[in-house]
Amino acid sequence: MQFLSNMRSTGFALLFLFTSFTVFSQEITVLDADSGNPVANIAIYNRDKSRTAISDFNGKSDLGVFSKNERITFRHISYEVYNTTKAQINKKGNRVYLTLKLEELQEVVMSVSKWEQQKKDIPQKIESIDARTISFINPQTSADVLQNSGKVFVQKSQLGGGSPMIRGFATNRVLLSVDGVRMNNAIFRGGNIQNVISVDPFTIKNTEVIFGPGSVIYGSDAIGGVMNFFTQKPRFSFTDSLTFSGNVNYRYASANNENTAHVDFNLGQQKWASYTSFTYNDFDDLVMGEHGPDEYLRNSFVARENGTDVLVNNDNPRKQITSGYDQINFLQKFTYKPNNTWNYDLGLYYSETSDFSRYDRLVRPNSEGDGLRSAEWFYGPQKWFMANFQLTKKGKNKFYDGVKLTTAYQRFVESRNDRDFQEVDRFTTKEKVDALSINLDFENKKIGDLRLYYGAEYIFNKVNSEGSQENIETNIVSRAASRYPNGATWQTFAGYINGEYKLKPNFTLLSGARYSQVWVDAQFDTTFFPFPFDEADLITGAFTGSAGFSWFPKADLQITLNGSTGFRAPNIDDIGKVFDSEPGSVVVPNPDLEPEYAYNAEMGIRKNFKDKLVLKGAAFYSYLVDALVRRDFEFNGQTEILYNGELSNVQAIQNAAKAYVYGFELGLEAFLTENWSLTSNLTLTEGTEEDDNGTDSPARHVAPTFGDFHVVWQNQKLKADVFLNYNGEISYDDLALSERSKEFIYAIDENGNPFSPSWYTLNFRSQYQISNALKTTMSLENITNQRYRTYSSGIVAPGINLILGLGYTF
Known part of the structure; x- marks a missing residue:
């Protein structure tokens, strides 16, 4: 009987230790929301910074020092600040996805060569409008996305319209592109056009506007500029x-x-x-x-x-x-x-x-x-x-x-x-x-x-x-x-x-x-x-x-x-x-x-x-x-x-x-x-x-x-x-x-x-x-x-x- 009693006590002790470990220790992985790559050196801390942690080279970190429902902050110089709790992270498979800051996203552009290039190396003017900016603008159409940028003028003949004007050119002298495919077709006219409203602003990840000719990459019509919707x-x-x-x-x-x-x-x-x-x-x-x-x-x-x-x-x-x-x-x-x-x-x-x-x-x-x-x-x-x-x-x-x-x-x-x-x-x-x-x-x-x-x-x-x-x-x-x-x-x-x-x-x-x-x-x-x-x-x-x-x-x-x-x-x-x-x-x-x-x-x-x-x-x-x-x-x-x-x-x-x-x-x-x-x-x-x-x-x-x-x-x-x-x-x-x-x-x-x-x-x-x-x-x-x-x-x-x-x- 004494043996059974000791085994029972040992079992309760092991169960307590296991439960304590799962409650007070939790390994998580911090990932880039876009690429899925691990993000190292993420500072993790509670409200008064009395408890802290950091992600390693593989994006992993142990949140054992934090309580289950304690509010935790994730901060990195290149990423948006993210607040959550251990309980919420657990529901998402112990993964935390961080989003690059706007200024970091704009460092890379794709419209000039169709491949990623550093924006700082491009001699042409290019402006980017990302999904977070679009979400904040909350536009009715993609024409309104361009208009609200403050850099593109948009004409409207009717409510269901939107004809961008770039540097004195418009309609069939500017080029629309969606995921690298030109929308301009054989009947794009000199009069105002409204094809841009076919692009759903809710689906846009990023819009890049090239100011000035883009004919080297995009051919005919890219005289005034190019609007690339990704x-x-x-x-x-x-x-x-x-x-x-x-x-x-x-x-x-x-x-x-x-x-x-x-x-x-x-x-x-x-x-x-x-x-x-x-x-x-x-x-x-x-x-x-x-x-x-x-x-x-x-x-x-x-x-x-x-x-x-x-x-x-x-x-x-x-x-x-x-x-x-x-x-x-x-x-x-x-x-x-x-x-x-x-x-x-x-x-x-x-x-x-x-x-x-x-x-x-x-x-x-x-x-x-x-x-x-x-x-x-x-x-x-x-x-x-x-x-x-x-x-x-x-x-x-x-x-x-x-x-x-x-x-x-x-x-x-x-x-x-x-x-x-x-x-x-x-x-x-x-x-x-x-x-x-x-x-x-x-x-x-x-x-x-x-x-x-x-x-x-x-x-x-x-x-x-x-x-x-x-x-x-x-x-x-x-x-x-x-x-x-x-x-x-x-x-x-x-x-x-x-x-x-x-x-x-x-x-x-x-x-x-x-x-x-x-x-x-x-x-x-x-x-x-x-x-x-x-x-x-x-x-x-x-x-x-x-x-x-x-x-x-x-x-x-x-x-x-x-x-x-x-x-x-x-x-x-x-x-x-x-x-x-x-x-x-x-x-x-x-x-x-x-x-x-x-x-x-x-x-x-x-x-x-x-x-x-x-x-x-x-x-x-x-x-x-x-x-x-x-x-x-x-x-x-x-x-x-x-x-x-x-x-x-x-x-x-x-x-x-x-x-x-x-x-x-x-x-x-x-x-x-x-x-x-x-x-x-x-x-x-x-x-x-x-x-x-x-x-x-x-x-x-x-x-x-x-x-x-x-x-x-x-x-x-x-x-x-x-x-x-x-x-x-x-x-x-x-x-x-x-x-x-x-x-x-x-x-x-x-x-x-x-x-x-x-x-x-x-x-x-x-x-x-x-x-x-x-x-x-x-x-x-x-x-x-x-x-x-x-x-x-x-x-x-x-x-x-x-x-x-x-x-x-x-």
Whole structure:
């Protein structure tokens, strides 16, 4: 019996020791949230720092000195501070994931060569917007992501829009890219575009904006700049078990009664992972501000009553009827990494909107000035699908240290539908573009201090375009002229090489060259218009290059200088478009076009004053020759033709102009204390177009002077931002000729001429981290309720706007 009693006592003692060990000792692993690599030298301590620990080379640390529910802080100079408890860590498999600080993330960029490069070695201006910044901004669309950066001007013809302007260039002269695949296709137009809204801001991991030509890497269209959207990557598990995590978000905005719901989740094993995302947006009609030009008010709108179009007085002239729409976005990604050498990635992207009105066309007055011209003018559902497969191999090789094969298929679907007031015929054009692309990119860093990047690209676009005319009373549908030649193709093949040479530790040279060959083939249907030609068969080539340096004469001073060329080859929109471009004018095809070229120079400076104040500045100058512009034209010897029942002035896209654009970009960051900081941006741009006859006129896509000023306070839980947004005036004399005819979207000066007034808004934005899993955002935009329209925009900006957001991480 005594023996049994002793055994029982010993058992209880061992159980007590085991329980004590599991309660008071806990080995955890600290990992980088992005790469999954262990993080060493993480300081771990409790609230009063009476108990401490540190992670070793393998990211491991013993938390035995801390109690189960004691609040523990993880701190490292390169990572965001993280607070949690042992109990919460245990629920997550004894792993702690830390996120790099924003300034650390921006040290590496990918857009210049498609491979990782140190940002400090790049002579071009590049700005990064990461997922944490986007989460704080809480934008409605990706166009708003760019606009809220304070560095990119965005024009909106309607609520479902957003056309970025960079250094005086826009639309088909700036390039959009998603995960390394260009979105620009054969029908990207010179008029304002809204394709950027197809990218879901909830899925963006990082956005990199290249200012100035990026044609060496991206080819045609990258004249003014490149906007590269990198979406979230699936995350692997760093244990033997399957991991599951995700986010749920909700957002509400009062100015357009927005309701947005988002969910994403990640499944991860050690060798494979999956990321799934879904977002639904519901936007109501947008309400403009109270104080501003009366010309912006929506005093009346067209309604259909008893089979007749009638003009109805708007009970609330600040409500922009009809501007609301719905949108869904879906993203599915898979990644497989069998070893440290190979990586396979598959991405499936889908975006679709409901019908949405082109608001600026709905407010056009009729020729008599006593009513509205259009009863309907709306885009059909804008659909975008992309399947993107990427294979990456890393490791030493005779010809490369890394190779990346990217293949993608995209389908774009869009349509335009318009019907004049009290007319029964609705005209519709519907376009589908199938786009295939193959990119093969190599990285080589074997030749001493010289690092080479080179590759090849092939792109093929096919355009399907149909036109129809429907009688809305009888529902009889008949054929009508299509917007583009049906079956037209656009394709390009190119090769490039880019070199980075570190002449000294503080001096880096970057230079590159590219040759592109472009083929366009279009067959014209003469059923509706007797074209003097049957086809357009263009073969054009373009050579582009860049050279620049990044120099640190002192550790806290950087000077950059860069020269580059860019080009845009004519596409199907330039060559074969037939559409109502503006009241009383029609654009006809012109098969005799050549590429346009841009020559750019820029100089930048960045000075860091003891990590307390950072000043940045850049000056740039661009010269565009053989510019593709819309000008008066003759069609079969006629300067006017009948189009959709209206005698219209004939115009066409022509190589008929030169353009000069120059300006300055200034930035400031001040870190006053650990909690307080200031940031500010200011962009000044001037531009002129010159016709072949020597006549100068203001360039259309040169934005007004714009900027912002932010006062930010933050601690570990709360971040608050009070800021001003500002736009300068564009007077009538400085207004582009094509804009002067659009009086209905501008204010009227004392001489009765249209102009774009200056404006500013006062705003507040905040984010509070309730717990590691739950956060909330609250913003109050345009607090003084200003009524303003950003330059060239059709829709009036929101009035006072309360935005609420709630996010939960699991």
